[in-house]
Amino acid sequence: MSNILIEKNIMVPLRDGVRLATDVYRPADAGPLPVLMARTPYNKDGILAANDTFDILRAVQAGYAVAVQDVRGRYASEGEFNPQIQETADGVDAFAWAVVQPWSNGRLGTFGGSYLGGTQWLPARAAPPALQAMAPSITFSDSYEGLSYQGGAKVLHDLRWVVANIVPAEIERRIARGEEPPSAASSLDVNGALNELPLAAHPLISEYAGFYRDWLTHRTRDDY
Numbered sequence: 528m529s530n531i532l533i534e535k536n537i538m539v540p541l542r543d544g545v546r547l548a549t550d551v552y553r554p555a556d557a558g559p560l561p562v563l564m565a566r567t568p569y570n571k572d573g574i575l576a577a578n579d580t581f582d583i584l585r586a587v588q589a590g591y592a593v594a595v596q597d598v599r600g601r602y603a604s605e606g607e608f609n610p611q612i613q614e615t616a617d618g619v620d621a622f623a624w625a626v627v628q629p630w631s632n633g634r635l636g637t638f639g640g641s642y643l644g645g646t647q648w649l650p651a652r653a654a655p656p657a658l659q660a661m662a663p664s665i666t667f668s669d670s671y672e673g674l675s676y677q678g679g680a681k682v683l684h685d686l687r688w689v690v691a692n693i694v695p696a697e698i699e700r701r702i703a704r705g706e707e708p709p710s711a712a713s714s715l716d717v718n719g720a721l722n723e724l725p726l727a728a729h730p731l732i733s734e735y736a737g738f739y740r741d742w743l744t745h746r747t748r749d750d751y
Contacts, residue, residue, distance in 0.1 A: 530555050531587050536603055539596065541620045548603030549621075551630070552583055553592035559632040561659075562625045564594045565639040566618060566646040568610070569692070570602045571595040580664060581638050592630050596621055598646060602696060609738050610693075611645060611670055618650025622657040636660035645670075671748045681743065689736045690720050697735045 532555040538546035550571050553560060563586055567574065574595050575583060583593045599617055600608025626633045635657045637647040644666020651658060667674045675685060695715060701707040720731050732739045745751045 531584065538605075539621060539624050541599075541617055545599060545606040546604070547596050547599060547606075547617070547621065549594055549596040551592060551594050551628075552587050553630050554587060554590070557590065557630075559630060560590060560592045561634040561636070562592045562594060562628075562631045564596070564622065564625055564635060564637050565643050566596045566598050566614070566621060566637075567639065567643050568598050568601045568608065569642070570696070571597045572602070580640055592628075594625050600697075602700070608693065608697070610642075611649060612738070614646050614649040615653055616650075618646055619653050619655045622650065622655050626657040633657075634659050636662065638662045640664035641666055675742050676746070679746070681746070685742070686726065686739070687717075687721060689739055690731055691717050694731050694735045 532551075532553055534551045534553075537549045537551060539549050540546050548571065565574065565581075583595070586593050597604040598608070599606040599613050606613075622635055622637075625631055626635050636659055638661075639647065640663065644663030647661045647663045648666070648668065651661060674682075676682060695712065695717075698707060698711050698715065702709055702711060715731075720729070723729050726732065727740055727743055729739075741751070
């Protein structure tokens with residue numbers, strides 16, 4: 528890794544002033560390069576370990592600059608997390624930032640699976656001029672049918688995603704900001720929380736994931 532330059536926690540400004548933490552991996556002595564970008568809610572710092580579908584270091588050695596970004600409201604980024612809703616505008620802004628950096632040749636592709644696939648599909652709808660190629664995998668193409676509802680009935684696997692993935696990281700963010708006591712993290716009972724009804728009044732949703740109430744109220748396909 529001696530010939531690979533890693534720049535950590537570059538704060539990328541969006542149109543509303545929120546800044547997103549971004550890590551850039553690139554050859555130390557290369558000129559402007561094509562950029563590969565991933566935007567994740569699962570902590571950019573862990574992406575090197577999770578290289579089962581994409582090897583960042585190999586991509587850098589092949590002549591790419593790789594940018595990995597925590598999405599709005601997650602881990603080192605600023606703002607509040609509002610899944611999917613935020614990703615069109617934020618993605619367009621992130622792509623536009625990447626292609627004007629001195630290490631970029633102005634061409635950008637995206638990669639990643641699951642939610643990282645959504646952070647590709649959603650901004651692609653706006654046809655950003657920066658985006659040249661996409662490689663989404665194991666992801667959704669419909670935010671309503673199959674992801675949040677199935678035949679009009681609410682699916683609940685997304686509740687586990689919220690309680691097991693989104694809430695713990697939000698608690699840690701608040702602890703780091705001094706807004707929660709350290710004991711808040713150890714007191715979280717994921718399995719127990721999944722048994723509480725009604726969902727709209729679920730204490731973890733009310734406190735840490737208010738966006739889920741919106742998912743519950745939009746029971747039919749609409750503009751949301």
